[in-house]
Amino acid sequence: MARIAVNPPAVGWSLTIPPGLWSTLASHLFRDGEEHGAVILAGYADGPRGPRLLARDVILAEDGVGYVEGTTGYRALDATFVRDQALRARDENLAYLAVHNHDDMLYPGSVGFSPTDLASHERGYPALRQITGQLVGGLVVTPRAAAGDLWLPDGTRVALAETVVLGNNIIRLRPRPAETADADxxxxxxxxxxxxxxxxxxxxxxxxxxxxxxxxxxxxxxxxxxxxxxxxxxxxxxxxxxxxxxxxxxxxxxxxxxxxxxxxxxxxxxxxxxxxxxxxxxxxxxxxxxxxxxxxxxxxxxxxxxxxxxxxxxxxxxxxxxxxxxxxxxxxxxxxxxxxxxxxxxxxxxxxxxxxxxxxxxxxxxxxxxxxxxxxxxxxxxxxxxxxxxxxxxxxxxxxxxxxxxxxxxxxxxxxxxxxxxxxxxxxxxxxxxxxxxxxxxxxTTTGDLGKGDDTLDGLVQREQKELTPNRLPI
CATH class of the missing domain: 3.40.50.720 (NAD(P)-binding Rossmann-like Domain)
Known part of the structure; x- marks a missing residue:
């Protein structure tokens, strides 16, 4: 068996997706080589290398209903679909992430937002961020890579360092493969x-x-x-x-x-x-x-x-x-x-x-x-x-x-x-x-405590800015 390329854990904001939700999302996005869409609603938590988003629910956008022909791009989430998920994010204090997939045949193991994607973020995310009062962002994925553009309520805009998919193997999806030095x-x-x-x-x-x-x-x-x-x-x-x-x-x-x-x-x-x-x-x-x-x-x-x-x-x-x-x-x-x-x-x-x-x-x-x-x-x-x-x-x-x-x-x-x-x-x-x-x-379950975390977004950002460590007892 050939060794699979491994991305070591990254420092910065991350998104963690449990196995059941990833299976649902991947089956929707990667089924036919076409582009599809969804929304992830996520809780917040501190982590060992930075703030974490915890996928709590995945809402799939039905082709032609929730994911439609775009006015300025190829396809986009329908305005009504976006509104409904944004209001839920606001009411449940959850982050809102719009998700779509790209083909990775051209650059295997790498992915990024297109200029059209980024332009749509700049048009829509400031207003969406104001409506929800929460972190909003975009996530583009392939089976082997993921990139995220996160907009925080205080006006900060940061990239997602990695998307962690839990399962029998821990898969770390990054915008591009990590460069690592030789081991000691x-x-x-x-x-x-x-x-x-x-x-x-x-x-x-x-x-x-x-x-x-x-x-x-x-x-x-x-x-x-x-x-x-x-x-x-x-x-x-x-x-x-x-x-x-x-x-x-x-x-x-x-x-x-x-x-x-x-x-x-x-x-x-x-x-x-x-x-x-x-x-x-x-x-x-x-x-x-x-x-x-x-x-x-x-x-x-x-x-x-x-x-x-x-x-x-x-x-x-x-x-x-x-x-x-x-x-x-x-x-x-x-x-x-x-x-x-x-x-x-x-x-x-x-x-x-x-x-x-x-x-x-x-x-x-x-x-x-x-x-x-x-x-x-x-x-x-x-x-x-x-x-x-x-x-x-x-x-x-x-x-x-x-x-x-x-x-x-x-x-x-x-x-x-x-x-x-x-x-x-x-x-x-x-x-x-x-x-x-x-x-x-x-x-x-998603009707219970799955992915709730316990941090408010404000508390998480304040700790990150002050570079505070978790309440532990080092020796």
């Missing part, structure tokens, strides 16, 4: 697989690990040695003696230390250049939640229902992919061992919702949200420590890291939505499992 020799053996651009991709990513126990300590080690540029480590727990066999490079005198400190020590040993943020708090704490919303990827290695809920919320509300990994070792009171399995669940916006898959228990979530003493008092049956073995944690962590690795550099064979993987090591079976989605889910 430290990463030479990996670059033979990823290419220099692929290795640079890892260096520019910000990844969070929630839970630094057995699986979390292993995934941290793997991410560090892949060359991920920044890690956010979230865990409020401390090491006890029973943890030592499962924590990477743990030593007897580590008992009583914070688990995040052990993980950070290992990360610095493997890659001294790595940027680290340690958050010694539970995932529902505001510091933890704020940090999660500005990541490129999240690994959920904590098994509490509150951790599942909040990571699931971030995935869908902020368009940040995540991987849940865990191990189930059922041991009965009589010592009988049940069917052992490891789970690696891929969570993508608009798909793979933990609520839809009934993996979050509302009662247990309510208990988890209370202080520790109240949580313990609410348990009718005292908690019994679960069986745990480092080799099984390694199986789950390796599967999770490999999926992330291939997604980041576009090495998966298929771009379709990712299935979760269940390993049954006793029988050596490997099963694929597709997540469920309820049409009425308030987390993972």
């Amino acid at each position: 020799q430290h990463w030479h053996r990996q670059s033979l697989l990823f290419g220099s651009a692929g290795q640079l991709t890892f260096t520019r990513l910000r990844v969070a690990v929630v839970g630094l126990g057995g699986a979390g300590s292993i995934i941290t080690e793997l991410l560090t040695r892949l060359g991920v540029g920044e890690l956010i480590l979230i865990d409020d727990d401390r090491v006890d003696k029973t943890n030592l066999p499962r924590l990477v490079a743990a030593e007897p005198d580590d008992v009583g230390k914070r688990k995040i400190d052990l993980a950070a020590r290992n990360a610095r040993r493997a890659n001294p250049a790595m940027r680290l943020t340690l958050i010694d708090k539970r995932v529902e704490h505001p510091d933890s939640r704020a940090a999660l919303t500005t990541c490129d990827w999240i690994f959920l290695a904590a098994d509490s229902h509150s951790a599942r809920h909040w990571v699931n919320q971030v995935v869908h509300q902020y368009h940040i992919p995540a991987t849940q990994l865990g191990v189930k070792i059922p041991v009965g009171v009589d010592g009988r061992i049940g069917d052992i399995h490891t789970a690696t669940r891929i969570l993508l916006p608009g798909a793979g919702c933990l609520w839809c898959d009934e993996l979050i228990n509302p009662t247990q979530l309510a208990i988890d949200m209370h202080p520790q003493g109240e949580r313990e008092a609410a348990q009718y049956v005292p908690e019994v420590p679960a069986a745990s073995v480092i080799t099984l944690n390694t199986l789950a962590a390796g599967e999770a890291a490999n999926h992330f690795m291939f997604a980041a550099v576009r090495l998966h064979h298929h771009n379709a939505e990712a299935a979760s993987v269940l390993h049954q090591p006793q029988s050596r079976d490997r099963l694929l499992q597709t997540g469920r989605q309820s049409a009425s889910c308030r987390f993972c």
Whole structure:
């Protein structure tokens, strides 16, 4: 298989589109080689490299009705269609992006607005911006490239740095392919697989690990040695003696230390250049939640229902992919061992919702949200420590890291939505499992929190102008 050209993450404004919405848009635009149109309505959020637009809905313009013969150009969105979507953008505080496609046969991998396109922007966008009170702009795409012209309410006009399409592979569409230098020799053996651009991709990513126990300590080690540029480590727990066999490079005198400190020590040993943020708090704490919303990827290695809920919320509300990994070792009171399995669940916006898959228990979530003493008092049956073995944690962590690795550099064979993987090591079976989605889910649908973000446009622009960093705790 030939290596696919990879665009490393860019600095500046970006648009992120979840897999379901991209499939709808691409099927409409690229179906016959002709030009077609649509509108994307998007929420706002801060990001690891600049402000982000989060595609919340795609409204297709029907040929001859919503997308018609233009008076000054080839084709254009109908005035009534534009008005209806602009009013919705105003009412729901969403960005408005007019979308059309170009043919990429002449300049493969590149795209730009025509002079006619730009002239139409200058005629129409000032008034449209005034009507909506929101960011308005245009997006032109091909299957391999995208360019955007963004008009902010304060009169600022900026280019879109990249359009990120989420799926089994993370596709970064730019106006033209990125120019990258050769990778550092430290990463030479990996670059033979990823290419220099692929290795640079890892260096520019910000990844969070929630839970630094057995699986979390292993995934941290793997991410560090892949060359991920920044890690956010979230865990409020401390090491006890029973943890030592499962924590990477743990030593007897580590008992009583914070688990995040052990993980950070290992990360610095493997890659001294790595940027680290340690958050010694539970995932529902505001510091933890704020940090999660500005990541490129999240690994959920904590098994509490509150951790599942909040990571699931971030995935869908902020368009940040995540991987849940865990191990189930059922041991009965009589010592009988049940069917052992490891789970690696891929969570993508608009798909793979933990609520839809009934993996979050509302009662247990309510208990988890209370202080520790109240949580313990609410348990009718005292908690019994679960069986745990480092080799099984390694199986789950390796599967999770490999999926992330291939997604980041576009090495998966298929771009379709990712299935979760269940390993049954006793029988050596490997099963694929597709997540469920309820049409009425308030987390993972366009009628719920999908792509809402939580930033107003004004707040986002003010932070960008002041060059403020997210509310994190660097060390």
